[in-house]
Every structure is written in C-alpha cells, then in structure tokens.
Amino acid sequence: MNEKYERQMKKGxxxxxxxxxxxxxxxxGYQIIQEMKEKSEETFLLKDGTLYPILYRLExxxxxxxxxxxxxxxxxxxxxxxxxxxxKKTLDEIEDVWxxxxxxxxxxxxx
Amino acid sequence: MNEKYERQMKKGxxxxxxxxxxxxxxxxGYQIIQEMKEKSEETFLLKDGTLYPILYRLExxxxxxxxxxxxxxxxxxxxxxxxxxxxKKTLDEIEDVWxxxxxxxxxxxxx
DNA sequence: TCTTATACTTTGTATTACTAAGTATATTAT
DNA sequence: ATAATATACTTAGTAATACAAAGTATAAGA
Numbered sequence: 658m659n660e661k662y663e664r665q666m667k668k669g670x671x672x673x674x675x676x677x678x679x680x681x682x683x684x685x686g687y688q689i690i691q692e693m694k695e696k697s698e699e700t701f702l703l704k705d706g707t708l709y710p711i712l713y714r715l716e717x718x719x720x721x722x723x724x725x726x727x728x729x730x731x732x733x734x735x736x737x738x739x740x741x742x743x744x745k746k747t748l749d750e751i752e753d754v755w756x757x758x759x760x761x762x763x764x765x766x767x768x
Numbered sequence: 769m770n771e772k773y774e775r776q777m778k779k780g781x782x783x784x785x786x787x788x789x790x791x792x793x794x795x796x797g798y799q800i801i802q803e804m805k806e807k808s809e810e811t812f813l814l815k816d817g818t819l820y821p822i823l824y825r826l827e828x829x830x831x832x833x834x835x836x837x838x839x840x841x842x843x844x845x846x847x848x849x850x851x852x853x854x855x856k857k858t859l860d861e862i863e864d865v866w867x868x869x870x871x872x873x874x875x876x877x878x879x
Numbered sequence: 880t881c882t883t884a885t886a887c888t889t890t891g892t893a894t895t896a897c898t899a900a901g902t903a904t905a906t907t908a909t
Numbered sequence: 910a911t912a913a914t915a916t917a918c919t920t921a922g923t924a925a926t927a928c929a930a931a932g933t934a935t936a937a938g939a
Contacts, residue, residue, distance in 0.1 A: 662780045663865050664927055665894070669776030670869070671927075674876050687885055696879055700872030707928055709887065714926090733886060733935050752877065754774050758781070759870055761811030765785050766863065768807050775896055776926070782896075798916055818897055820918065825895090844904050844917060885936075891929090898923080905916075 667701075671711055673755060674701065676740055676748040679721060683739035686712065712738055720744035778812075784866060785812065786822055787851055787859040790832060794850035797823065823849055831855035 678684060678692050690708055693701045715721045721744055726735045740748070789795060789803050801819055804812045826832045832855055837846045851859070 659861050659865055662783070662862050663869065665780030666866060666869050668779040668926055669773045670873055672773070674873065677877055686887070693876070696876045697872035698875060700868055701876070704928065705887075706930070735886070750770050751773050754770055755777060755873070755877075757811055758774065758777050761808035762781055762785065762866070764809060765804070765807045765812070766788055766866075772925075779895055797918070815897070816918075817899075846917070907914075
C-alpha cells in the first residue's frame with residue numbers, strides 16, 4: 658500500500674537527484690546508485706534497471722552526455738555521464754519547482 | 769519543460785493533501801479545490817477533472833465515504849466526502865513516506 | 880569453480896496528473 | 910429576460926515514469 662505512494666512520490670525527483678550528483682563531476686552508473694544510496698541514507702535505493710532509462714532520457718534531452726572510459730588496465734569499461742550546460746540550467750529550474758511544491762505541501766500539512 | 773517535472777512531482781502527494789483537508793471535516797468537491805488553492809498559496813490549482821478521479825479512487829480504497837447533502841432550500845445538491853478511520857491511518861502512513869522522501873531529497877540536494 | 884560485485888541494455892506493467900468534453904443548477908449583472 | 914459566471918459532478922483518453930525482470934558480460938575473491 659505504502660510502496661504505491663512511495664513510488665509515485667519519487668516521480669520527477671529522480672531526474673533532479675541524478676543531475677545533482679553529476680553536477681560535481683562525471684560519474685558512471687554504479688557509482689550514481691551507490692552515492693544515491695549513501696547520501697540519501699538508504700531512502701533512494703535504485704535498481705540499475707531504474708537508473709539507466711533515466712540516464713538515457715537525460716541524454717536524449719541533452720542534459721547529460723556520455724563517454725566510455727579509456728580501457729585502463731583490466732578495468733571493466735565504464736560509461737561516464739557528464740552534465741551539460743543545459744543540464745545545469747535545467748537542474749536549477751527543476752530545483753525551483755521542487756521547492757515550490759514541497760513548500761505548498763508543508764503549508765497544507767501543517768496549516 | 770518544467771510543467772513536465774511539476775506534474776510528476778505532484779504524483780502521490782495529492783491523495784495525501786486531499787485526505788489532510790478532509791481530516792478536519794467532511795467537504796465537497798469545489799470546497800476542496802478552493803482550500804487547496806488558498807492553503808498552498810496558489811501552488812496546487814486543481815481542475816475538477818483532476819480532483820474527482822482522486823476522490824473516486826480514495827472511495828474505492830475505502831479511505832473516504834461520500835454522502836449527498838439533504839436538499840437544503842434551493843441549494844445545488846452537494847456530495848460530501850468524509851475521511852474514514854482507515855483513511856486517517858493511511859494518511860499518517862503516507863505522511864511518513866513523504867517526510868522520508870523529502871528528507872532524502874534534502875540530504876542529496878544540500879550535501 | 881562458484882559467488883559476488885561491477886556494468887550496461889531492453890521490454891513490459893502499473894499508476895496517476897491533466898485535458899477536454901459533457902450535463903446541470905443557482906446567482907449576478909446587464 | 911437574458912447572458913454570463915460560479916457552482917457541482919462525471920467520464921474518456923493521453924502522456925509520463927518508477928520499477929521489476931530478464932539478458933549480456935567481465936573482474937575479483939573464497
């Protein structure tokens with residue numbers, strides 16, 4: 658029952674969180690999943706099947722670009738995702754939307 | 769572009785907000801729309817076509833019950849929606865989910 | 880050798896906010 | 910009287926996304 662609401666409430670915010678994590682530096686998929694888990698203190702536990710479609714969508718929208726890493730030794734090849742200028746701009750906008758909505762929720766829930 | 773994110777971010781929270789507004793007293797559709805608008809300071813501007821499907825869903829889930837008002841004078845008949853005990857319990861649970869998710873978002877966005 | 884972690888891809892499902900169109904009555908302004 | 914607006918509820922259809930699940934493949938450790 659609660660999972661239903663949890664899933665719905667996450668809609669829209671994951672794009673924002675992924676862009677935020679990429680803002681400091683380019684990262685690869687597994688790294689994003691780990692940071693999301695650690696920084697949110699276990700609240701955002703993404704499956705890879707959830708993250709990659711988000712990254713592909715962000716790439717289609719030109720908010721991120723991806724590059725395969727040079728083969729360094731025997732390292733499994735990694736695809737690094739880097740935020741674009743447009744991505745940074747969009748991140749700021751999405752953050753404003755989030756602030757406005759969470760403020761609105763607070764006003765109703767606490768009023 | 770932003771409308772897309774705004775719409776997604778509202779998913780899940782509208783049920784919570786409607787239940788919250790019904791917690792203090794039974795209300796009819798138009799009244800809910802007005803209170804949502806006022807209390808959220810223009811953030812949640814629901815169309816009737818958005819609200820009623822939510823109310824029907826809540827009713828299907830037995831979180832609210834509806835009663836048509838007695839015909840008082842020439843008043844247009846109104847359908848009052850009242851939160852159930854199960855609805856109150858679910859509201860508390862959804863609120864916990866919301867708090868956990870918004871805390872998680874904050875941790876990532878501010879850290 | 881087996882398990883686990885790393886790493887990316889694709890397909891399909893369930894859910895929900897919103898638009899739009901429809902029906903109908905009461906009140907207010909012209 | 911008439912027109913416009915506010916009130917009040919219903920239904921059908923669209924777009925978007927979190928997630929599960931299944932698949933492919935390599936590296937490291939027990």
